[in-house]
Amino acid sequence: MTELKRVAAAECGDYLPENVQRAVDAVLDSLGGIQSIVPRNAKVFVKVNLVREMSPDKCGTTHPEVVVALCNRLLTVTDSVTVGDSCAGLYTKGMLGAVYSKCGMTQVEQRTAARLNQNFNTVTAQIDGVALSQCELTDAFMSADVVINVGKLKTHTFAGYTGAVKNLFGLIPGLVKVEMHSRFPDLPDFCNLLCDLERYAHGKIVLNVIDAVWGMDGEGPTNGTPKFIGQIIASADAYAADAVAVSLFCNDPLSMPVLQTAVKRGYIQADLSDVDFDFAAWRRCFISDFKAVQTVSSGFFDDRSPLIRKLAKKLLTQKVHPDSTCRGCGKCARHCPAQAIKIVRGKAKVNQSKCIRCYCCQELCPFNAVRLKKSLAYVIARRISGKKVKSDAPKK
Numbered sequence: 541m542t543e544l545k546r547v548a549a550a551e552c553g554d555y556l557p558e559n560v561q562r563a564v565d566a567v568l569d570s571l572g573g574i575q576s577i578v579p580r581n582a583k584v585f586v587k588v589n590l591v592r593e594m595s596p597d598k599c600g601t602t603h604p605e606v607v608v609a610l611c612n613r614l615l616t617v618t619d620s621v622t623v624g625d626s627c628a629g630l631y632t633k634g635m636l637g638a639v640y641s642k643c644g645m646t647q648v649e650q651r652t653a654a655r656l657n658q659n660f661n662t663v664t665a666q667i668d669g670v671a672l673s674q675c676e677l678t679d680a681f682m683s684a685d686v687v688i689n690v691g692k693l694k695t696h697t698f699a700g701y702t703g704a705v706k707n708l709f710g711l712i713p714g715l716v717k718v719e720m721h722s723r724f725p726d727l728p729d730f731c732n733l734l735c736d737l738e739r740y741a742h743g744k745i746v747l748n749v750i751d752a753v754w755g756m757d758g759e760g761p762t763n764g765t766p767k768f769i770g771q772i773i774a775s776a777d778a779y780a781a782d783a784v785a786v787s788l789f790c791n792d793p794l795s796m797p798v799l800q801t802a803v804k805r806g807y808i809q810a811d812l813s814d815v816d817f818d819f820a821a822w823r824r825c826f827i828s829d830f831k832a833v834q835t836v837s838s839g840f841f842d843d844r845s846p847l848i849r850k851l852a853k854k855l856l857t858q859k860v861h862p863d864s865t866c867r868g869c870g871k872c873a874r875h876c877p878a879q880a881i882k883i884v885r886g887k888a889k890v891n892q893s894k895c896i897r898c899y900c901c902q903e904l905c906p907f908n909a910v911r912l913k914k915s916l917a918y919v920i921a922r923r924i925s926g927k928k929v930k931s932d933a934p935k936k
Contacts, residue, residue, distance in 0.1 A: 542809070544816040545780035546571060549773045552753045555596075555605045560753070560772075564609035567749070567774040574613045577746050577776075578686055583620045585684035586610060586654070589692045589707050589751075590625040591761055592904055593642035599754045599766035602690050604644040606751045606772070610688060611654040623648050624657025626678050628875060628904050631660050631714030659683070662713045669736025670805070671729055676716045687745045689778065693752035693769060693785050695760035695833040697858070697899040697912060698727065699734075701796045702761050703785045704748040704778035708737045715875075718900070722877035725896035731801040738778055739807075748781045749774045752788070757831040763908045767830060779808040780815045787822055789830035834858075857897040858912040862888040866909040872901035 548570035552563035568574050578584060588602040596603050607623055614621045627639050640646055640656050648654050661679035668674075681687060691707035699706055712720060724730045750773040758764035769788060775781040779802045786793035794803055794810060802808045812819065862872070868886040880894035881901060888901070888909075902910040 542814045545775060545777035545808070545814055547773065547775040547777075547780050547784045547815060547817040549771050549784065549817075549822075551770055552772050553770055555603055555753060557605060557608070560603075560605045561609045561612065563753075563772040564606065564613065564749075567772055568613060571747070571774060571776070575617055578614060578617050578688075580617050581620070582618050582685040583683070584614055584618055584622070584686055584688060585657075585680055586614070586621060586623040586688045586690060587681065587707065587710065588623060588625050588645070588690045589702075589710065590627045590636075590639050590643050590645065591710075592627055592629070593639050593906070594762065595642060596644045597766070598762075599756045600692070600694065600760070600762045600764075601643045602692050602751050603753065604647045606749070606753070607645065607648050607654075607690060608651055610690065610749065611648060611652040614688070615653055619653065621652075621654040622657050622659075622680060622684070623654055624678075624680050625710045626713045626717075627710070628717060628900070629714055631662070631678070633658060633660060635714075636660070660713075662716075665740065667736050667740050669732070669739060671724060671732040672736045675720075675737075676713055677711050678713050681711050681741070681744075684744065687741065689741075689745050689748045691748070691750050692761075693750050693755035693773075693788075695757050695764055695831070697759055697761075697833055697902055698897070699730070699797055700833050701782070701786055701798070703750045704775075704781045705734055705738050705798050705802075708741055708778070709734060711737060711741060718875055718877045721896070721898040721900060725877075725898060727797055728801070731798050734798055735801050735805055735807065742778065745776075745778070747774060747776060748778045750781055750785050752785060757789070759902065759912060760833065762903050763905065763910070765831070767827070769827065771825065777808075780817070783808065783812055783815060784817055784819075784822070787819060788825055789827045789832055859892055860890055860895060860897075860899065860901055861911050861913055862890065862901075862905075862909050863911050865907055866905075867907055869906065871904055871906065872910065875900055875904055 548567040550563040550566035594600045657680045662676045663682045691703045696702040752769040752771040756764040757767045783793045873881040878896045880891045
């Protein structure tokens with residue numbers, strides 16, 4: 541008999557401390573209480589989403605109020621709670637210090653007995669997955685007894701969506717992420733990488749929480765638009781949590797590439813029959829005007845030849861184009877896995893023939909100067925692959 545994956549959700553109308561605490565307490569209680577989730581005196585690592593230096597009001601990172609509320613409860617069972625992430629860029633004390641400050645995470649240390657991670661060592665882990673055999677991971681994760689994975693509900697221009705599973709990409713330290721994008725430029729391979737990470741980590745991850753009070757739609761995960769959603773979602777299972785979160789804006793949550801891959805690998809049922817959640821009642825929370833990312837199905841070209849897949853990637857994916865607001869800071873060029881960007885006369889210039897369409901430049905640009913342009917072939921492929929360009933409206 542298939543074990544059911546329980547998911548809990550609680551409404552939360554804003555980030556006022558008392559309201560967030562109430563919602564966090566509600567999902568924890570629904571899952572059995574913090575005492576049943578975290579062993580007493582365990583060394584806990586709270587893995588948040590701090591993709592880059594962004595203030596909480598931009599809605600691109602885990603809100604500090606959610607982390608404070610979780611830490612308040614964690615500290616009732618243990619006095620060893622560390623909060624952190626490996627953002628894009630250097631994995632150093634100086635880099636993360638600036639990110640902690642800008643993202644509001646310093647509030648966690650100021651208001652609780654939890655501590656921000658200052659361990660920037662890495663460990664080579666034997667993954668033995670479908671895409672990964674081994675990979676460098678942060679020692680903050682590796683040395684913890686248990687992990688709380690706290691993602692943010694956002695669109696993602698490459699993967700379609702980021703929440704619980706995609707947040708685990710942050711277990712890979714700093715610039716090693718650039719290497720991973722270079723090694724796995726195709727979406728199906730990248731999704732297998734994410735599932736490999738989740739399978740390696742899931743035995744240590746006792747809870748996945750998605751901050752969906754305010755999320756991001758449009759060109760996420762950093763350059764989209766803040767979107768009120770009003771929910772906190774939690775589950776011991778990352779795929780189940782993501783399926784529930786995606787159901788807030790998409791009629792078919794398993795259309796998301798990472799969840800498609802999870803179905804193929806047997807981690808979640810194609811009909812979601814193994815998810816213990818009232819999806820019918822959840823329909824009342826559906827956000828019909830959510831601007832979803834337009835991705836071609838990860839499995840659309842699986843049975844084509846390598847040549848066809850290469851041509852399809854070139855013709856059918858959105859191209860990146862820095863616009864006139866580019867200030868030539870060079871961050872995109874320094875972090876481009878394919879080294880396809882140069883700064884020419886104070887502006888970023890993209891070599892489209894070298895670009896692997898990972899969209900790291902769009903994700904990391906501090907000035908929101910990178911735009912994505914669709915081709916006619918892209919729109920046609922979207923229709924053939926069975927996806928609508930706009931987010932689905934709820935069925936009557």
